Amino acid sequence: MFFRNQFANVVEWEEFRDDMIFWKWSNKEIKKGSKLIIRAGQDAIFLHGGRVEGIFREEGDYDIDSQIIPFLSTLKGFKFGFNSGMRAEVLFVNTKEFIVKWGTRNAINIPHPQLPGGIPIRANGTFNVKVSDYIALIDKIAGIKSSYYVEDIRLRITSVLDQLLMEWITREGKDMFNLQANAFAISNGIREDLDMSVTNDGLSITKFTVMSFNYPEEIQKMITKSASHTMVGDLGKYQQIEMVNGMASGKVQGGGTASDMAGMMMGMNIANEMMKNMNQNNQPNQGQGQGQNQNQGQPQNQGVAPAPQEGNKTRPNFCPNCGTKTGDGNFCSNCGFKLV
Template identity: 70%
Template sequence: MSFFRNQFANVVEWQEFRDDMIFYKWSNREIKKGSRLIIRPGQDAIFLNNGKIEGVFRDEGEYDIESQIIPFLSTLKGFKFGFNSGMRVEVLFVNTKEFIVKWGTKNAINIPAPGLPGGMPIRANGTFNFKVDDYIALIDQIAGVRDQYVVEDVRIRITSVLDQLLMKWITREGKDMFNLQSNAFEISKGIQEDLDMQMIKSGITITGFNVMSFSYPKEVQEMITKNASHGMVGNIDRYQQISITDGLASGKMSGGGTASDMAGMMMGMNMANKMLNQMNQQQQNQPAPSQNDGTTSQMRPSEQKRPNFCPNCGTKTGEGNFCSNCGHKLT
């Protein structure tokens, strides 16, 4: 009974294909006469004999192993199926697509910062891209001892060194600790290069790395937000006005208590000071008297205003330059 069972042809394929699986090894089975190889889109099939690559097949389709595959194998091209013998090889199916993986720091990273002896705790998140690039290195380092490899395995490996790389590139060249997002591209590029140097030894290339956002402690984030608001309004007086207005609008300063009274007084004083400042500025901006030949023009005595009553005796004045009652000079 076993004699006939060994003669049955089999199908060499990746039966349980998963999008998150990097490779799958068809092994520990004997390829029989009449067997077929099925390569689906996005897959490469690698024939292995004693851990060495015999042939790599990339074109999708269905193939007769005896007539279409064996003639292209390096050391097994002359293999002939016997009446009761099969070919013992391993077939490694590799997912050729580019994988996109999300990442995030599990714990806060304490980045050295001025005035903070323990460092500033920062979290970050983003994505990285990778694909299999070197089949020989992949087999030597991973596939030689594993039957399958999934995206989660790569993610765990990368996140294990990510904290050190983030600290390295964040602290490099004295970056602004309170505005790391502006340096996200440079930080991402540096981390990608370092990760690629580590993963390429396993046949995997890091094709992209992105830091999407940095997260600060709540207190630090509030300080950054306030500082940005202060920079937006331009001066502390206006910032205080906006803060008070926001407080009244949100109801935090509503009611007849001391807080709301003080807020109203501050707003009134600020408005009054603002009006006085505007008046002073207007007076300062008034044009100076016109000059002629370097001397300031003055009103002639006849052009000066004559008083309606004599400052000496109080008699109503007329058109003359002297008081008609006491003779006091009026101009």
């Protein structure tokens, strides 16, 4: 005795994985009473004889006999027999946009006039890919494959990526030692070329990003050193800042040689600055102070100061007799007083 739905089956994506781009339900006969299950983020495409019969995008459970077959292009009038079913394939497509990491397999030697062998550069980043054309996807990929993974598209992209990186770095990399500054233009150019290479297969590269360019260690050290010298115009000030930061952070401390030398250098610099400031402040007031001291006790209208002490051979900045600023001579240019 046979039950009505004894041969009924459920058509669904049985092996759903987050890294699967599509999966094909095939080699099974759909019986009367069978159901189709479409989950969120999936589209179901009915195929018969390699031809697309219908595309279903709304998630839910469907009775194939009453809700699916009436919408199939050439199978609208199909009737299930008691023991016979419908031979068909159902392609489930993951509709999400995949974010895929990439990295260069080997260092790319970018030509440079100062380096005969070129600059070996590695790079890494991400690209976004999604299915954009079901007909092309079935014609070029799904027609011969039962499933397709993110890893498959990643391997395909990276196989041509080295060549595209060299082309766009050479075109947009005006400063080979600071490629990150042109990463946006390089990324856009590569995305357009990659998208053109996969569009015939029903795929689309919606975004391509270069996260970083990596140089050999010796070149990176040279770039870092050059950048630090460029950023710090006053090397002396840079050394002072570094010493202060080191002592403030505790990296330069204790009684070791580094601490002693840092303290000595800071002390010398501070002393030099203090002496310089004192000389600058005292220079214009020195003569005025001497004139005031020398003129104490004398009538204001005379302006006569006592002669310098005997044995003092230093030429004063102002005449002790009349207060006139002295020059290079041994006598005052105003009153003739002997200065030395």
